Amino acid sequence: MIDLAEDMSGLAQDRAIVVCCGAGGVGKTTTSAAIALEGARRGRRACVVTIDPARRLADALGLESLTNRPGLVEGDWPGELWALMLDTKGTFDDLVARYAGGEDQARTILDNRLYRNLSDVLSGTQEYMAAEKLYELANEGRFDLIVVDTPPTRNALDFLEAPRRLTRFLDNRVFRMLVAPTRAYLRAMSVATQAFLRTISRVVGTEMMGDVVAFFRAFEGMEEGFRERANRVRALLSEPTTAFVVVASPRDDAVEEALFFVHKLQEAGIPIQALVVNRLHPHFGAEQGPPTEAVNGPLGDLVANLADLRSVAEEEELGFAELASRVAPSPVARVPLLTDDVHSLAGLDQVAAHLFGPDRRPATGGGPGLDGGPAGEPSPGGRPDLGDRPAPAPAG
Amino acid sequence: MDVAAFCRQSRVLIVAGKGGVGKTTVTAALARVAARHSLRTLVVELEAKSGLATAFGQPGGLDYQESVLEPAGAEASAGAEIRGRVLTPDDALLDYLAEHGLRRVSRRLMSSGAAEVVSTAVPGARDILVLGKVKQLERGGSADLIIVDAPAAGHAITFLTSATGLLDSARGGPVRSQAAEVVGMLGDPSRCQVVLVTLAEEMPVSEVVETAYKLEDRVGISLGPVVVNALYPCLAGLEADPMEAAAAAGVEVSAGQAESMRAAAAFRGRRQQLQADQLGRLAEALPLPQVHLPFVFSTAIGPAQSAILADAVVKGVRALPDPGPDGYGARLPGAAATDEAAVGAADH
Numbered sequence: 001m002i003d004l005a006e007d008m009s010g011l012a013q014d015r016a017i018v019v020c021c022g023a024g025g026v027g028k029t030t031t032s033a034a035i036a037l038e039g040a041r042r043g044r045r046a047c048v049v050t051i052d053p054a055r056r057l058a059d060a061l062g063l064e065s066l067t068n069r070p071g072l073v074e075g076d077w078p079g080e081l082w083a084l085m086l087d088t089k090g091t092f093d094d095l096v097a098r099y100a101g102g103e104d105q106a107r108t109i110l111d112n113r114l115y116r117n118l119s120d121v122l123s124g125t126q127e128y129m130a131a132e133k134l135y136e137l138a139n140e141g142r143f144d145l146i147v148v149d150t151p152p153t154r155n156a157l158d159f160l161e162a163p164r165r166l167t168r169f170l171d172n173r174v175f176r177m178l179v180a181p182t183r184a185y186l187r188a189m190s191v192a193t194q195a196f197l198r199t200i201s202r203v204v205g206t207e208m209m210g211d212v213v214a215f216f217r218a219f220e221g222m223e224e225g226f227r228e229r230a231n232r233v234r235a236l237l238s239e240p241t242t243a244f245v246v247v248a249s250p251r252d253d254a255v256e257e258a259l260f261f262v263h264k265l266q267e268a269g270i271p272i273q274a275l276v277v278n279r280l281h282p283h284f285g286a287e288q289g290p291p292t293e294a295v296n297g298p299l300g301d302l303v304a305n306l307a308d309l310r311s312v313a314e315e316e317e318l319g320f321a322e323l324a325s326r327v328a329p330s331p332v333a334r335v336p337l338l339t340d341d342v343h344s345l346a347g348l349d350q351v352a353a354h355l356f357g358p359d360r361r362p363a364t365g366g367g368p369g370l371d372g373g374p375a376g377e378p379s380p381g382g383r384p385d386l387g388d389r390p391a392p393a394p395a396g
Numbered sequence: 397m398d399v400a401a402f403c404r405q406s407r408v409l410i411v412a413g414k415g416g417v418g419k420t421t422v423t424a425a426l427a428r429v430a431a432r433h434s435l436r437t438l439v440v441e442l443e444a445k446s447g448l449a450t451a452f453g454q455p456g457g458l459d460y461q462e463s464v465l466e467p468a469g470a471e472a473s474a475g476a477e478i479r480g481r482v483l484t485p486d487d488a489l490l491d492y493l494a495e496h497g498l499r500r501v502s503r504r505l506m507s508s509g510a511a512e513v514v515s516t517a518v519p520g521a522r523d524i525l526v527l528g529k530v531k532q533l534e535r536g537g538s539a540d541l542i543i544v545d546a547p548a549a550g551h552a553i554t555f556l557t558s559a560t561g562l563l564d565s566a567r568g569g570p571v572r573s574q575a576a577e578v579v580g581m582l583g584d585p586s587r588c589q590v591v592l593v594t595l596a597e598e599m600p601v602s603e604v605v606e607t608a609y610k611l612e613d614r615v616g617i618s619l620g621p622v623v624v625n626a627l628y629p630c631l632a633g634l635e636a637d638p639m640e641a642a643a644a645a646g647v648e649v650s651a652g653q654a655e656s657m658r659a660a661a662a663f664r665g666r667r668q669q670l671q672a673d674q675l676g677r678l679a680e681a682l683p684l685p686q687v688h689l690p691f692v693f694s695t696a697i698g699p700a701q702s703a704i705l706a707d708a709v710v711k712g713v714r715a716l717p718d719p720g721p722d723g724y725g726a727r728l729p730g731a732a733a734t735d736e737a738a739v740g741a742a743d744h
Contacts, residue, residue, distance in 0.1 A: 023416070168509065172508070172509045172510065200514055203496065203514075203569065205571065252450070252697075253420070253445065253447045256446065284663070287650065295645055298635075299638070299644070300645075302633060302638050302641055302661055303657065305634060305657070306656055306661075311694075312694060312695070316695050319695045337667070339667060340666075340670065343598065
């Protein structure tokens with residue numbers, strides 16, 4: 001039995017799957033990539049599934065030329081680092097091809113106008129395809145660690161619920177009746193339902209209704225396969241070797257969204273293994289500057305700057321104290337606002353240093369652990385500093 | 397340009413940008429500026445987030461029913477009222493059905509999931525419903541200015557292109573006429589324009605440039621200035637040595653204090669350099685004038701911070717060049733014409 005160390009290093013060292021949840025713009029992609037990189041540094045075969053990486057980060061990971069399959073990131077580490085950028089539509093197409101009765105059925109579905117809209121419009125499709133891709137990769141068994149950067153969403157559970165939502169969509173009773181060719185079904189369809197369908201036709205036009213009917217016909221017999229698959233995806237996400245990480249930034253609205261994520265995950269009985277707070281303002285020493293009143297000129301600016309940065313750093317620390325206490329005793333990793341945008345492996349290494357500790361080694365028994373203590377007890381050592389410390393020497 | 401004229405250019409402002417850049421913050425600041433110039437302002441949230449209410453010092457979030465965010469006269473003696481509401485596709489659909497004599501079946505449409513199936517079948521249906529409702533509000537005239545806090549940038553493009561797409565694919569029916577009316581609103585600069593928001597950071601800048609060109613190409617919507625949010629205000633004295641600066645001011649500081657000041661100044665200096673690089677990159681890639689908003693050194697945008705940002709909007713707008721009849725967007729290279737003056741204006 002593997003020991004799932006309850007600290008950040010356990011994520012990279014022992015987990016099979018790490019799912020990063022959080023709102024848009026909080027640094028989720030970077031965090032995911034840094035965890036996977038750390039896995040590779042620890043000798044594991046790691047793969048990061050990203051949704052929408054920044055261009056230069058994508059370039060650094062060699063994602064430019066990648067399709068929906070993992071590509072190997074070249075680097076000097078004992079393990080392997082793979083990366084892929086999720087192609088929602090392509091993943092869905094693969095899924096259809098897998099469960100279609102034959103090439104003809106697959107083709108009919110792929111050409112249907114409703115299907116072509118489906119992956120853009122049906123809420124949660126992107127989440128579902130991320131989960132699907134995860135399942136596919138996990139099943140292949142080529143990786144020890146898969147890190148998934150989930151799509152930014154209002155509801156953390158979309159990732160878990162999406163498979164079910166799609167099967168429910170395909171199961172829609174009204175439309176199943178509509179496509180059923182037998183008279184028994186027609187009799188079963190109440191007068192109200194028929195009137196109701198005529199009404200819909202009137203609003204959207206018969207042409208659109210034709211597409212809808214064709215779509216449900218095309219999926220005939222495939223729902224069971226989808227449902228089974230969805231259940232297996234869900235089971236995989238409930239495995240004890242799967243970890244959920246909540247990523248936040250210290251702005252009030254982002255903290256509020258993270259609290260909502262945490263609440264939803266906990267309500268569903270999913271433990272949160274770590275909280276990552278990105279974009280924190282660094283602390284600059286404990287001593288107060290001289291009084292600001294009556295100071296003009298350069299000294300006034302220097303003092304004002306220190307005071308501004310200090311006050312925002314303190315506010316940030318207070319701001320996520322509740323969030324930290326909600327996930328306790330899971331570790332809280334603090335990543336400061338870096339002095340440069342992360343767009344290279346060296347930059348990712350810098351982030352990893354903040355997540356896993358600056359003097360971490362590709363240890364066998366878990367690293368020196370977390371950057372910062374849990375639950376609103378920020379030890380000075382755990383606070384972010386300037387963020388320009390040198391990246392640790394590559395391992396191996 | 398004149399601030400009142402800026403507020404009266406279009407009846408609908410759509411505020412769009414990447415997640416986390418502060419769209420809601422900018423929406424609130426723009427609303428304050430408009431209210432100060434006596435425009436009855438309605439803020440429309442497309443997601444029920446609480447940020448907007450917070451900016452006006454109100455607990456909780458907005459509702460589908462309009463509520464007063466700021467009473468008349470609060471911002472300026474002649475100031476008008478600011479109201480706010482949420483607008484979701486489901487609510488808009490219920491309204492739409494009720495207005496088309498289908499109130500009786502509307503609940504059933506929703507609960508059976510038929511509405512979801514149909515709105516998936518019709519490309520962009522959900523977006524059209526929301527934009528159709530915005531258009532109805534605009535036509536209703538209960539507000540002089542409607543500010544829409546749009547979905548995150550990638551979605552904003554889908555959101556705003558939905559009507560054009562639907563016009564191409566639907567040959568008839570009420571849905572088509574709805575789309576045609578929305579396209580009419582989006583294409584008319586006196587009725588609607590987009591204000592793009594970004595941070596002076598790599599990814600948000602790349603995304604805002606991409607969004608601007610896509611909107612110009614695919615929607616032909618008028619583009620207002622780009623709002624660059626959360627910029628560290630410039631402090632001239634940061635390069636000074638703390639010890640020397642203290643000596644010059646006749647103030648005594650300890651070595652520890654000096655070190656903290658030096659480190660803090662170095663941090664801000666580097667962030668400011670990064671920020672300046674990105675502003676330059678933005679100006680080069682996107683010849684739209686910029687309005688700069690300061691970072692307010694707070695994690696929350698309450699009424700005080702929101703008012704500071706509104707002041708900054710006023711200052712930024714005053715420095716803007718007068719837009720052409722189609723806004724600034726027609727100046728994008730590859731659009732109607734390339735205007736060297738606009739490129740220069742963006743460099744300020």
